[in-house]
Amino acid sequence: MNQLTGNSDAIQGFLDSIDTFLFDCDGVIWHGDHVIQNVVNVLSQLREMGKKVLFVTNNSTKSRKAYLKKFVTLNIEAYADEIFGSAYAAAYYIKHTLQFPIDKKVYVVGMAGIQEELDSEGVRHVGSSADDENLHSMSDMSSIKNDPEVGAVLFGFDLNINYKKLAKAFTYLHHNKDCHFLATNSDLTFPAGGTVYPGTGALLAALSAPLDKKPTILGKPEPTMMEVIVNKYKLNRERTCMVGDRLDTDILFGHQGGLKTLLVMTGVTTAQGLEQTDIRPDFVIDSLGSLL
Amino acid sequence: MNQLTGNSDAIQGFLDSIDTFLFDCDGVIWHGDHVIQNVVNVLSQLREMGKKVLFVTNNSTKSRKAYLKKFVTLNIEAYADEIFGSAYAAAYYIKHTLQFPIDKKVYVVGMAGIQEELDSEGVRHVGSSADDENLHSMSDMSSIKNDPEVGAVLFGFDLNINYKKLAKAFTYLHHNKDCHFLATNSDLTFPAGGTVYPGTGALLAALSAPLDKKPTILGKPEPTMMEVIVNKYKLNRERTCMVGDRLDTDILFGHQGGLKTLLVMTGVTTAQGLEQTDIRPDFVIDSLGSLL
Known part of the structure; x- marks a missing residue:
C-alpha cells in the first residue's frame, strides 16, 4: 500500500x-x-x-441522464456517457450479455432510473410504477398468475415496494425456471441525513428468501x-x-x-x-x- | 412410529x-x-x-375471535380460548414473559389480528394500519426518527407492507439496543389457490438482513x-x-x-x-x- x-x-x-x-x-x-x-x-x-x-x-433510482443533473448542479464537468449506474449496468447486461429475446419482457421492481435505462437499450419491461397500487385484500392474491412472457425479474431500490410487486416477482421466478433473477445492487443500507436506512439488499432479501435461486447482482x-x-x-x-x-x-x-x-x-x-x-x-x- | x-x-x-x-x-x-x-x-x-x-x-392476520368465525362457518364446535394464534402468542409473551413496561409501546408491522390481541392484553402499540400510507418521496426519509418509547418491534404478515414500515422498524431496532425484536412466525411461503405466495418469513427477511439482531419467533x-x-x-x-x-x-x-x-x-x-x-x-x- x-x-x-x-x-x-x-x-x-x-x-x-x-x-x-x-x-x-x-x-x-x-x-x-x-x-x-x-x-x-x-x-x-x-x-x-x-x-x-x-x-x-x-444508485439505481436515477438514470445516467438524471444523475448527470447532480454534477451540473454542483458545477462539476461530466457527460452522460461517463456515468455508469447500476440501472444502466443492468440494462446493458440484459441487452448485450444475455441477448434478451425480443418476445420476452422484464418485470421490474424499482424506480424511474431502471425504466429509463431499459428504454434506452430498447428492452421491453412491465411492473415498476405500474404496480404501485397494491392488492386490496388477501382474496386478490389469486389475480397474480405466472406470465410466460416474463423472461427476467430486475430488482432495484423501490420506495414504493409493496406486496403485489413482491408476489408478482416471486411468482414469475418460482414458476418459470428459465426466468433470470437480477438485482441492481445488494447494499443492505444506504446513508441519508447522518444515519442509515434499509437499502436494495434488504428489500431484495424478501424476494430471495422464499426462492431457491440467488440473484445476479449488477452493482459494486x-x-x-x-x-x-x-x-x-x-x-x-x-x-x-x-x-x-x-x-x-x-x-x-x-x-x-x-x-x-x-x-x-x-x-x-x-x-x-x-x-x-x-x-x-x-x-x-x-x-x-x-x-x- | x-x-x-x-x-x-x-x-x-x-x-x-x-x-x-x-x-x-x-x-x-x-x-x-x-x-x-x-x-x-x-x-x-x-x-x-x-x-x-x-x-x-x-396465522397472525386474525385474532382468536376472528379466527373463531371460521369454525362457526364450518359448523365445528370451538371456543375463543381454545384457539391459539401466533398474534395472541406474541401478545401473551410480551405481557407475561417480557413483563413489558407500561411506559413503553410496541411498534407493529402486521394486520388487525395483532392489534386486537395486543389490545386484549392491554399492551400499548403503534404502527400497523396507521402507517399504511407510505412516504411520498426520498426526502421524507428524514421524518423517520428513533422513538425511545418503542420497546419492541413485533413483525407479522402484512399485506400492506411498505417502505415506511420497514424503515421505522429498522430505525427503532438499529438505534435502540434494548428494543426487543419479535416476529409472529417465520413461514417463508403460505399456500393459497393451489400455489404459494411469499409469507411472513420472506417479508421479515427485509427487516432482519440489515440488522445485527435476529428476531424471537413466536410461531411453530x-x-x-x-x-x-x-x-x-x-x-x-x-x-x-x-x-x-x-x-x-x-x-x-x-x-x-x-x-x-x-x-x-x-x-x-x-x-x-x-x-x-x-x-x-x-x-x-x-x-x-x-x-x-
Whole structure:
C-alpha cells in the first residue's frame, strides 16, 4: 500500500501508470450536496492530461441522464456517457450479455432510473410504477398468475415496494425456471441525513428468501458490473484505477476486477478501519483533492 | 412410529395416554373451506371423553375471535380460548414473559389480528394500519426518527407492507439496543389457490438482513410458542399430543417441546416424504377422521 499524501514522486508514478479512473461519487467527489475541496480542479487536470474519467454508482433510482443533473448542479464537468449506474449496468447486461429475446419482457421492481435505462437499450419491461397500487385484500392474491412472457425479474431500490410487486416477482421466478433473477445492487443500507436506512439488499432479501435461486447482482463490488464496464469501454485493466472511500465495495470491486485501487480518506473509512482490514488498496491518499 | 390406521387397540392405548390435543388446522381439520370427513364427529367424541382440545395456528392476520368465525362457518364446535394464534402468542409473551413496561409501546408491522390481541392484553402499540400510507418521496426519509418509547418491534404478515414500515422498524431496532425484536412466525411461503405466495418469513427477511439482531419467533416450530402454551394452560407435556400434517413445523414443534406427536396424511406430507425424513412422529394415521 503506497501512501500518496504529500509525496509528489509517488503521485507522478501513479499518474503515469493509469489511463482511466473509475470514481465512486459520495465520499470521494462530494458529501451530499457539497463538493470536496479542490476535486473539481483535480478532475479538470486529469482531463487535460488525457485521462479518461468514469463515475460508477450503485444508485439505481436515477438514470445516467438524471444523475448527470447532480454534477451540473454542483458545477462539476461530466457527460452522460461517463456515468455508469447500476440501472444502466443492468440494462446493458440484459441487452448485450444475455441477448434478451425480443418476445420476452422484464418485470421490474424499482424506480424511474431502471425504466429509463431499459428504454434506452430498447428492452421491453412491465411492473415498476405500474404496480404501485397494491392488492386490496388477501382474496386478490389469486389475480397474480405466472406470465410466460416474463423472461427476467430486475430488482432495484423501490420506495414504493409493496406486496403485489413482491408476489408478482416471486411468482414469475418460482414458476418459470428459465426466468433470470437480477438485482441492481445488494447494499443492505444506504446513508441519508447522518444515519442509515434499509437499502436494495434488504428489500431484495424478501424476494430471495422464499426462492431457491440467488440473484445476479449488477452493482459494486460484484464482478458482473466490472465485466460490463470493461466490455463497454474496452478498458485495459492494468492501466485502470478504481477510486473510492469504501473498502468492502469500491476497493474490493477494483481488486476483484484486476484494477489498481486508490482509497480516499474523505468518506467512511477511518485510519483504524484501514489498519484492521484484509482488503488492502494499492494506493491511499487523504483526499482526491490532494492528488494535484 | 406407531401406525394407528385401522388398529383399534393402538388407538385405544394412544387415547388413554393423552389428556390434551393441540391441533394444526389446515390439512388436519379442514382443506380451505371444506371440513375433512368425520373430523367434526371425532372432535366431539374427544370432548365427550373429557379431553382438552386446542387449535394452534401461525396465522397472525386474525385474532382468536376472528379466527373463531371460521369454525362457526364450518359448523365445528370451538371456543375463543381454545384457539391459539401466533398474534395472541406474541401478545401473551410480551405481557407475561417480557413483563413489558407500561411506559413503553410496541411498534407493529402486521394486520388487525395483532392489534386486537395486543389490545386484549392491554399492551400499548403503534404502527400497523396507521402507517399504511407510505412516504411520498426520498426526502421524507428524514421524518423517520428513533422513538425511545418503542420497546419492541413485533413483525407479522402484512399485506400492506411498505417502505415506511420497514424503515421505522429498522430505525427503532438499529438505534435502540434494548428494543426487543419479535416476529409472529417465520413461514417463508403460505399456500393459497393451489400455489404459494411469499409469507411472513420472506417479508421479515427485509427487516432482519440489515440488522445485527435476529428476531424471537413466536410461531411453530419455535420453542417460544410452546413455552407460552404450556405456561398458559398448565399442560403436562407427556400427556399432550401435537396433531399436524407438516413434519417441519407441526411434528418438529411437538418433538422439540417434549410432547407426543401424531401425523395425519390429509395434508402436505406424502408417504414418500415420511420415509425420507429425519423428523419421526410418534404416531401416524391416514386422517384425523379415522381416529374414532
